[in-house]
Amino acid sequence: MCNFVQIEEVRSRLHVDVNVGPRSLPAPPPIESFTDMCLHPSIVKDIEFHEYTRPTSIQAQAMPVALSGRDLLGCAETGSGKTAAFTIPMIQMVVIFNLIFVFQCQYAALIGSNTS
Numbered sequence: 001m002c003n004f005v006q007i008e009e010v011r012s013r014l015h016v017d018v019n020v021g022p023r024s025l026p027a028p029p030p031i032e033s034f035t036d037m038c039l040h041p042s043i044v045k046d047i048e049f050h051e052y053t054r055p056t057s058i059q060a061q062a063m064p065v066a067l068s069g070r071d072l073l074g075c076a077e078t079g080s081g082k083t084a085a086f087t088i089p090m091i092q093m094v095v096i097f098n099l100i101f102v103f104q105c106q107y108a109a110l111i112g113s114n115t116s
């Protein structure tokens with residue numbers, strides 16, 4: 001994917017809106033294939049086990065942002081795959097950087113969930 005127009009075309013097709021803060025760099029473009037996300041082999045294996053063939057819209061846009069280490073706030077309808085969109089990058093960071101051992105962190109991730 002090379003230019004802004006093409007990126008916006010893909011976002012439009014995926015029905016994805018992206019907003020970044022005024023002093024922030026542009027968000028990474030969406031990635032429409034798990035294979036192209038450079039995920040750890042153990043994560044790829046699990047994605048295959050669950051028979052996810054391609055990212056949902058929220059995953060295609062949110063995962064590259066989170067994998068780049070940026071903060072993000074993602075909203076999408078229920079059942080659209082938000083859980084994996086946020087947790088796969090989180091697991092990737094833990095697996096790749098081995099956060100708990102490298103930084104002696106007590107916590108590597110914090111998950112907040114609404115109650116219903």
Ligand SMILES: Nc1ncnc2c1ncn2[C@@H]1O[C@H](COP(=O)(O)OP(=O)(O)OP(=O)(O)O)[C@@H](O)[C@H]1O
Nearest residue numbers: 051052053054055056077078079080081082083084
């Ligand atoms: N890329 C994908 N391909 C196929 N199925 C998927 C994919 N991503 C998630 N799913 C499946 O879709 C279903 C809904 O996903 P999930 O519950 O994560 O959505 P959600 O947006 O987090 O929902 P909620 O708003 O209710 O929390 C789950 O069964 C999940 O395993």
